[in-house]
Amino acid sequence: MFLEKIYLSNFKNYEEANFTFSSQVNCIVGENGSGKTNLLDAVYFLALSKSAIHSQDALNINHDADIMMIDGVFRKGDKKHQITCSIQRGQRKVLLHDKKPYERLADHIGQFPVVLIAPDDTELIKDGSEGRRRFFDGVLSQMDNDYLIDYQHYNKLLDQRNSLLKIFFERNFLDQDLLDTYSDPLVKIAIRIFEQRRNFIEKFLPIFKKHYQILGEGREEVEIIYESEVASGDFVKEFRLNRQTDVKAQRTTKGIHKDDYVFEIDRYPVKKFGSQGQQKSFVMALRLAQFEMLEELREAKPILLLDDIFDKLDDRRIQKLIESIDNQTFGQVFISDARPERTEKILENVKAEINYIRTR
Template sequence: MPQLYLEKLQLSFFKNYEEGTFEYSPRLNCFVGENGSGKTNLLDAIYWLGLTKSAFQVQDVLSIQHHADFLMVDGIFKKGAKTVQITCSLQRGQRKVILSDKKPYERISDHIGEFPIVLVAPNDTDLVREGSEERRRFFDGVLSQLDSFYLQDLLQYNKTLAQRNSILKIFAERQQFDDLLLDTYDEALVGLANRIYERRQRFLVEFEPLVQRYYAFLGESREAITIKYESEVEDLSFRDKFRQHRQRDLQLQRTLMGIHKDDFLFEMDGVALRKFGSQGQQKSFVLALKLAQFDCIAVEKEMKPLLLLDDIFDKLDDRRIQKLIQLIEDNTFGQVFLTDARPERTEDILKGKRIDVKFFRIGY
């Protein structure tokens, strides 16, 4: 399996970094420093290179340093025998630009999945505790890195959905309805919804056993973990029901049915993990989700993704930390980046381990 790793990172006006240059180890890289020093921002810069956006900011422009007019994130990747330069730049008031070896992509979405990344972050337990939108975003993110056709279908679905909702508002304002126009949007949405539903369903068949395996490894627990996919699209009469909801859609000025309402239910011994799982069980489950994501991408892409671990030692107990370090030591992963506010803790955890590690003291 060819190795993927980030060799060099350069930043300009990215968050708290006016300028910065970093050269990384192909194995383990540790960013240590006080809270607020910029450790997580370095992980986010790497995330930008792989996913063309921030993992933590909803709007791209929020990643530009407050007094600056633009940002630039530039990375040199080793991808097997190839060296590839990826540049992400954004100027206020303009569209972001993604370059591969100084050539722009025709579509930014064509870049997604080329340099896969898995991020484990402190707020990941929101996947368990929060609403369905968080879980859909996670599964869509995994599938988008795995399957470019899925990503294009998802982008087109969201675009068509936004257009349909806009048309519904115009109809309500004018109190004039055009059934033929709605038929056009409905036919497109239903077709896309069916394809997205089928891909999500197929993926879960492969994904769930990996989550169960990692959960058992991390927790040494006998709880039966399951993931259930709920969707209105699975109903064979979905097309008819979608049409029947048209009057309600018109009244409420939004589309009430579709894959944008899907949910993934996480259960433990047949009950909701959100309600009945302990904090430790929830953290183990979420970490198992991310490690299963890593495996899926590695198999599909025949290349291990970069693994970003943000404040991981603060969120796991000692036993689970040792399990994770065991995976790193056994070369389960490729290149790994982790952050910690306590350098001495990281050094102590890694002491005596057969791991090639490079430390970066941030803010010192």
Template sequence: MILKSLKLTSFKNHPDSAFEFSERINCVLGKNGIGKTNLLDAIYYLSFTKSAVGSQDKLAITHETQAFTLFGTYDNQTIALQFEKGKVKTIKIDGQEPERLSDVIGKAPLVIVLPDDTSMIKEGSDERRKFFDGALSQFDSAYLKALLKYNKVLKQRNSLLKIEEGRRLNKKLLETYDDQLIPLAMDISDKRKQMKEVFLPFLQKNYADLHEGDEVPGLNFKTHVTEEFADRFKSNSQKDQIMQRTLMGSHKDDFEFLLDGELIKKFGSQGQQKTFIIALKLALYDFLMEKTENKPLLLLDDIFDKLDDSRIQLLVSLLLDNDRFQQIFITDARKDRSKELFKGQKEVNFIELAVK
């Protein structure tokens, strides 16, 4: 997968920008706040129809304008996205609108590493589920459809449980939601469990590539969606009604990140946590490449921060492997550092952003 060019109009602090890219490594350089991360976010938008940094669509519009547009030309397709205040977001692949926005996911496989990704380690289970859900969704459209339906039914069920005092619960409607939610939960959690088993070797290999030592990363998958889930879920209905929310299901699944058998959240240093996250993302790259038989785009935002020199050198050596990686985007506020790290590499394109 190659992104040949990108045009941004009224997108964040890019009122009117156009870029052409190298097929291999693109280093986006410039001071903080100049739009390096926003450029990567625009590329992410074209793969996932949303921001990588959690912003609402309306917050991505350049100040005092009403809409933003993104247009990407790939080696095998074009993707255009537009969002206008007060209107529905639209996206077109080769000029044609897909039936659903979610149909775009997987058309341009992508892996992104962000400075805040350590939140997957430090925060609750939501971020870890999102990571593995995103991985599965990029090659398994049936999984994505099941997940979207599950989240919709879960929202409906929770709304039903939040009945006003004095009103009677519509138990028939509750049973209808239960009958939909239970098989979806069992399918989703089962695929997550399978994902953990398949994904672990990729993680262990990439961590070893980034760390000169004998530390071994691990994954645990925690769920109460087991063979007895249907009976347990229904018997828990009374508690759900008291708490006014669904207490069991796939939305409670969690992935534990381990290093030498211990929770890295509790015992890992800042450097170990950063290395774990980078290894996790590179493992996702390898995993998607195997599943899709297509090399994803790799976006690395401020990747060299919080890494010591030895880890940086190991990472750069990996990225220069033409057989393994294809197109890569790297941002760096220290342009001299990136130019030194990639000195003499003809395949590296340096894009220096300046204040407009």
């Protein structure tokens, strides 16, 4: 599977642009601010119907325009798939597959798997639990459409329950029966999501450890510990007993939206005790494990996006990555770099077909 071509109209700094890609390695080179990351984000957007950078769709529209469009052609075997995504300010996003709209946007996720490795990936380690949940939810959503639907339904119920809690707080009363119309389905979905996350981590962990051992050359042991309040055998009871606390807080204070994934190295938090190199290896191993699991499930190599990583990785880790590209561990690869001569030097012995795209 690979992306053959893409057309951009008023997407970020691109008023109008066409690009054709190699099925193997594509190097996007140009000065900082010329649109390298934006082009990678357009590929990501086409595959997942959302930006890797902006949480609000409207922020992807060129400042001087009211509507943006991304149109591209993916190839799977002998079959081509045209995907078109358009966003108009103040209106809902439109996503088409071969010029026909999806019944649900969720049906698109995972059809064209993609993995992004970006400079700020170490924020997964440094920031709070929300970023780690977002990472694993993103992996699971590409792997399991049912998980994505549950996740979206949970967040919708959560917003509705939180709105109701605010009303109860402001009016100083609690209608337990009304609250239960949101609480009961929320708890059921929370338990289901917890089980899906727990089962996923059991499968993900050995693959992640394998990749870390390769990158870290076996010098230390790493671990990911999934923590959830739902793991308690009394979660349903605890959730119900927490009503008054929720009203005072004006939000739901228990549930899978509080889950965390604890990253450890030799039984100590990576955030506090991991060196910069260890943290980079940890995050790279997360992404490579994501790639391997998606490949196994989807029976196709995901598109790999490498955004400005040569500035962030040391020579040894870059060499490991290039070796993987050279032995065809990956399928289609996109690499962005502000220094074309560096990219050419790093890739000079790679046997794969390399396509250079210069942004202006």
